Amino acid sequence: MATSRTIPMPWDEASRLEAVRALRLLDTPPEERFDRITRIARDMFGVRMALINLVDADRQWSKSRLGLDAPEVPRIMSFCSHAILQDDIFLIQDASLDPRFADNAFVAGDPGIRFYAGKPLHSLDGKKVGTLCLLDTRPHTLTDEERGKLTSLSAWAEREVNAYISDADAARRWEYKLRLAHVLEHAIEGVLSISLDGVIETVNPAACQMFRLGAADLIGRNVRDILPQADHARHDAFMERMRLDSGPEKPLEFEVTGKRGDGELFPAEVSLRKLGSGDQVIYAGVVRDISERRHLERARSAFVSSVSHELRTPLTSVVGALGLLREEFSGLSVAETTELLEIAYLNGQRLQSLINDILDIEKLDAGMMRFSADVVQVGSLVSEACRLNLPFASKYKVRLECEGADMQGSIRVDASRINQVLTNLISNACKFSPRDAAVVVSSRVDGGMVRISVRDHGPGISDEFRSRIFQRFAQGPSDRKVKNEGTGLGLSLAKTMVEKMGGRIGFDSVAGQGATFHVSFPLVPAAAESVFTEAS
Secondary structure: OOOOOOOOOOOOHHHHHHHHHHOOOOOOOOOHHHHHHHHHHHHHHOOOEEEEEEEOOOEEEEEEEEOOOOOEEEHHHOOHHHHOOOOOOEEEOOHHHOOOOOOOHHHHOOOOOOEEEEEEEEOOOOOEEEEEEEEEOOOOOOOHHHHHHHHHHHHHHHHHHOHHHHOHHHHHHHHHHHHHHHHHHHOOOEEEEEEOOOEEEEEOHHHHHHHOOOHHHHOOOEHHHHOOHHHHHHHHHHHHHHHHOOOOOOOEEEEEEEEOOOOOEEEEEEEEEEEOOHHHOEEEEEEEEOHHHHHHHHHHHHHHHHHHHHHHHHHHHHHHHHHHHHHHHHHOOHHHHHHHHHHHHHHHHHHHHHHHHHHHHHHHHHOOOOOOOEEEEHHHHHHHHHHHOHHHHHHOOOEEEEOOOOOOOEEEEOHHHHHHHHHHHHHHHHHHOOOOOEEEEEEEEEOOEEEEEEEOOOOOOOHHHHOOOOOOOOOOOOOHHHOOOOOOOHHHHHHHHHHHOOOEEEEEEOOOOOEEEEEEEEEOOHHHHHHHHHHO
């Protein structure tokens, strides 16, 4: 007996209704075993009304009622529709003061209900099928002792409600349905049953999550409502063919575009099977969200395109330079010969770097990359990283500044791999920094951790790219300066290597104001450093 406001539905409404109907109590005559409970409840609590109710799809039906003439009321007017959303007793001390119920016909009019207390009744599988409830025309509440008594009476009512299901044969059948329901409720793929007319009849939690809609929002809607408008005609034609098809019930597999509750479209893979015959036909559908698969396919395609470019460009330069040397060696000056050799050498390095990245990814995936545990002096590490990357900074016309080269602390890392990580961070900073800007490599100790940072003055990291920056093949919007450079593997490799060495990697950035990437490792205690040095 609630107001005209929409009643929220339990998330498991479809399976809950199945449990209600499995009790085989709806629309059956009164029975003494139930009336005995409501008489005791009314007398024990001194209230005017006591009922045992079942909450059906669109009504509240009373198996036993004392003090109220109506055998059923619309669910939208029912207090019990709210009670089955609770785990414990649902209590209303004065309904006339509660905005959810004040304008309810049973509150504002006859019989003038004020007090309500309802304890949910459960089926054998834990579904809330109804309530044992108390109602009165006077406001009051329940003491802790009275709450305990109502709970005890509801346990009695629950046993009576489940009497049919408790029958041995019925219980075995119900156990099978429970196992099936358990599988569906915990399945990672969306499962729907659809009527011959395309109306959704049941859904599992995975389908609700996939479409970002509650069970009550999906059940009763046509499948076309969860498809984009452009696909409605194709869907209608497909359903018509399915209705006319009287052939064998073979599963169909196809791809569609789904529409979530918030309007977002996503690619989905559907496996649909026709079950039953005649007017008892339903369609069982399994839906898989393949957004991640599509994203990976696009990333791999972009990677292949990028690798093709990265391989062809330096290879063309190497071949061209060597060709000129072969054909015109005798006529070239020393300076011209040196320039061509430099072109071949630098582009050979680019090829080597690209191939190394690809091989490193494969090694990491196969668990074949080994990491040593070298004690590395941080100041020397930072100084060496800057020295090795000076040619790279010069290529992009930026200044490479080293801070903390005199730092005495040490970290335990693989010396070769940490240099590879820092080279990746420094080269990225150089590529994205404007001409004549400074790229700063620094180190500091903070709370027992050594942090090495690389700061640039480039465009920064956009908000939409932040969550993907360490993913493989991930590449943000290209700056003209670095267009077509890189494969999107460097930062992914750096993150994996840092974590394999027991460290952390992260970044701070404001779009348009540059970025600072940093790696952190535990500081090696001075005593441990001394022991290691002596052992070496």
